[in-house]
Amino acid sequence: MDLGELHGSGAGGRITRADIIRAAGTAAKPVSSDGRTKASPLARKLAAESGIDIAKVPGSGRNGTVRAADVREATQTPSEPPSAQTRSLPSAQEQALPAVGRSxxxxxxxxxxxxxxxxxxxxxxxxxxxxxxxxxxxxxxxxxxxxxxxxxxxxxxxxxxxxxxxxxxxxxxxxxxxxxxxxxxxxxxxxxxxxxxxxxxxxxxxxxxxxxxxxxxxxxxxxxxxxxxxxxxxxxxxxxxxxxxxxxxxxxxxxxxxxxxxxxxxxxxxxxxxxxxxxxxxxxxxxxxxxxxxxxxxxxxxxxxxxxxxxxxxxxxxxxxxxx
CATH class of the missing domain: 3.30.559.10 (Chloramphenicol acetyltransferase-like domain)
Structure with missing residues (x-):
């Protein structure tokens, strides 16, 4: 999908941020000279803390660079959210990961x-x-x-x-x-x-x-x-x-x-x-x-x-x- 295909898909024919992200998701992921996905340092840090593969996060920055906002959006809106009626609720103990080496x-x-x-x-x-x-x-x-x-x-x-x-x-x-x-x-x-x-x-x-x-x-x-x-x-x-x-x-x-x-x-x-x-x-x-x-x-x-x-x-x- 290119920007020509995006025209008119947003509200009132305008191109929205969601349209751009969808377009970025279908395009080839830009990589740096060392072969890594282009991303800001903060985006890499947030992705690591959230356990997200940054290579799968659509980038909205210049030349498709993944920004911190892209990572935050990816953590808040999973592609296939589980049903509220069938989701298994974690216990209080399961919601906090144990720290290695602690009593x-x-x-x-x-x-x-x-x-x-x-x-x-x-x-x-x-x-x-x-x-x-x-x-x-x-x-x-x-x-x-x-x-x-x-x-x-x-x-x-x-x-x-x-x-x-x-x-x-x-x-x-x-x-x-x-x-x-x-x-x-x-x-x-x-x-x-x-x-x-x-x-x-x-x-x-x-x-x-x-x-x-x-x-x-x-x-x-x-x-x-x-x-x-x-x-x-x-x-x-x-x-x-x-x-x-x-x-x-x-x-x-x-x-x-x-x-x-x-x-x-x-x-x-x-x-x-x-x-x-x-x-x-x-x-x-x-x-x-x-x-x-x-x-x-x-x-x-x-x-x-x-x-x-x-x-x-x-x-x-x-x-x-x-x-x-």
Whole structure:
């Protein structure tokens, strides 16, 4: 294809940058005297970092020289993008390449750092929070636990996880992934649970279909996942494709958590510790156990009204623990 063939192919008969790149792609690749593809030093550096064969990148510079902008465009617009519905989502561990010669602890920290830096760089975060009265839920849990052996008793975290999973099912706009500039809802709730490792780093195993499990099943699965995560015994399938993540630091005394979203998810729920605070109930002042729940949201996929609906749903569910 030459420029004569390009005439009239762009909008309004004008030659566009895309037309020029297509033409360059069909022409013979220009090479320098040493046989290498003509490219700027920055273009070569970007291509090397991105793992792209620079000989296959159409050049838009003088005499077909590959520029940095050409490499960036090639990395952003692959020739055959996978379908958003069929793409396999990488786990948090797979999204960061391990560094050669580093310890497991250093590698875990580096992987988490890269993923979180990407999240804050690419995702327009905004945050919502609410205070939930936990009196009804804790009273119900204590009454239930009195009739159970110690090994089968529930802890507040089980109630919270089940409530978050049920809220994600009721508000599906937050249960899914942002892929190819669009929100793709997940087919089921796969609740990612952030687990801090004793040697450092973070892992997020996924609890599948928690919204359909009984509270004892959620409790048992939670204990098993946390135990095996800290021993490095998780299966690959258990860290793949979480659709929404929960992070809780209440057991460490933290009152409020504003977390960073795990891409490509669009929401993260943060839970603090249950604290007794003064509260007005039916016109009377008293002391109630309360929980601060926060929601980190991707503004590309959700707005404040959607987030508020999720938090209201979470509050309602925790006021009816017998229905969880």
């Amino acid at each position: 497991r602890k250093e590698t875990d920290r580096t992987g988490t750092a890269r993923l979180m830096a990407r999240s804050k760089r690419e995702i327009p975060h905004f945050y919502l929070s609410t205070t939930i009265d936990m009196g009804t839920a804790l009273d119900w849990m204590r009454d239930r636990n009195t009739a159970l052996p110690l090994s089968e008793r529930l802890i507040p975290a089980a109630l919270m996880l089940k409530a978050v999973a049920c809220a994600a099912e009721e508000v599906p706009e937050l249960n899914g992934h942002w892929i190819d500039d669009a929100f793709v809802p997940a087919r089921q709730v796969r609740l990612g649970v952030a687990v801090a490792l004793r040697q450092g780093g973070l892992v997020v195993p996924a609890l599948g279909e928690a919204e359909h499990r009984s509270l004892p099943e959620v409790m048992s699965s939670l204990k098993d996942l946390v135990s095996r995560a800290r021993r490095g015994r998780l299966r690959a399938s258990e860290t793949a494709d979480p659709s929404i993540t929960i992070t809780s630091l209440g057991d460490q005394g933290v009152e409020c958590v504003f977390g960073v979203i795990y891409p490509p998810q669009v929401a993260l729920v943060g839970l603090g510790r249950v604290i007794e605070r003064p509260a007005a109930v039916n016109g009377l002042l008293g002391v109630r156990p309360t929980l601060t729940a926060t929601l980190s949201l991707d503004h590309r996929a959700a707005n404040g009204a959607t987030g508020a609906r999720f938090l209201n749903c979470l509050d309602r569910l925790l006021q009816r623990p017998e229905e969880l």
